[in-house]
Amino acid sequence: MRQFVNVTLNGLTQGMIFAAFALALVLIWRSTRIVNFAQGAMAAATSFIALALIHSGQSYWVALVVALASGLVLGAVVERVVIRPVEGGPELNAVIVTLGLFVAIEALIAIIAGSSFQSFPAPFGLQGFSVGDGRIALTPNGLFIIGSVLVTMLLLVGLFRFTRLGLAMRASAFGQEVARLLGVRVGRMLTLGWALAAVVGSLAGLLIAGGGLVHPAYMDSIIVYGFVAAVLGGLDSPIGSVVGGLILGLLLSYVSGYVPRGSGLVNLAALVILVVVLLVRPGGLFSSTTSRRA
């Protein structure tokens, strides 16, 4: 029982990070129909900005805020400079551009910060809370991860549901031409969408870095998990990406916790889940593709 609780708690914490990363992918996909393969590298870049600040003596929180802000700027600049020229063109062009960006950004990080492993501090403790006579797998830092992702999601839901800006962003995402005819500055909304996505992606990167090691490519595996989580949720649905992230986090945690030598199978398990979802429900669990076609 204790093991089950611990494995589940681990899965939830991991799942929250996948959810945040998947959400970043979904925000971009649904507004520009582009899978941003550079999302992980962009997040790594902002983590290294945070690390540089921490090394220079700033507190974790200053570093966090600056990193998220630089994510915002990075997302906007990438959309304006690199993505805008290929938007609306053949899909492969955008794929190649984001892949190129992915390679370029990681190389740039390696040039500036070196490619060795560096430890990244966590804002809260990494020892599990004590319950009864032992400790559970939920740590103060884990709580911080869960809490900050939840708050981010609530803020995004609030933005999209209840503000005029959010309405303009949704209109731009779902009906570019119509939105333009109705006077919505669609270009700006798309830039903002990329910027917000990069913030959420950066948050995922910072959370996963906390208490661990970072190097220029440390987000690479998260791209795979985030992508699987996003597909699980239907790629189009922010709520779906969150649920997808949690499901994936739990399943992978059970695989590594209960399957003999399971920790080596985690990557494989993620791909199996991806294939099964694509076979059984190609549109994902929260697909809205039917409504899009209507």
Add this chain to the structure above:
Amino acid sequence: MAEPHGSTALSASERTAVLEVRDLTSSYGPVRALDGVTLRAETGRITAVLGANGAGKTTLLRTISGLVRCERGQVLLDGEDITRAPVESMVTKGMAHVPEGRGVIAELTVEENLRVGALFRGKVGREEFDRVYDLFPRLTERRGQPAHVLSGGERQMLVIGRALLARPRILLLDEPSLGLAPRIVAQIFGLVRRLVDAEGLSVLLVEQNARSALTVADTGIVLNLGRVVAAEDARTLLADEGLRHAYLGF
């Protein structure tokens, strides 16, 4: 002072044109879709642009609102040259374009679709939304539902209502009758006519359904292969059997 050639008080040339198109030429890829189109839409009237499939009707509206860039020519809205103005600014200048295929945003609710139409105006009073719901009571029941559940007629009502929330001086309507039952078409055309008569709205209506369009319009303009082949009073066009057979298919 006497005019050299007596003309009636309200001849076409004396009515003010809210929209003027001069020598407009544009292409879709390698295909020339508009070839020197010149026309005017007069204030407080319905101007119908008619013609067969591929005559350039939709391209005409898309070029006027800037979705398609013209190669040559001019578009004037109340005398202001808007030929090169960005698409997003058209609605602020007083021109609302309802595109072909009923551009509802399927993922948004009916209410949200209407709110998008009023976004650029900032705060818009509840009574303006209520007025749209009064014009189209069917939308009231559907208010909170996503637009993809609407029928074709309801979608057309939604997009016209949404365009009205922009308070346009001229409404560009692209094939509102497409795929709708004749009863619904008559209802929508009747409503447009009432808005024009009661509120001085001006409408540039593109239609393949020439017979219905000419019964509601004041003026008809016939396009063929991207050129204007006739511009007449709607009743005159209806009476011109040769022209009807040649270009309008009835």
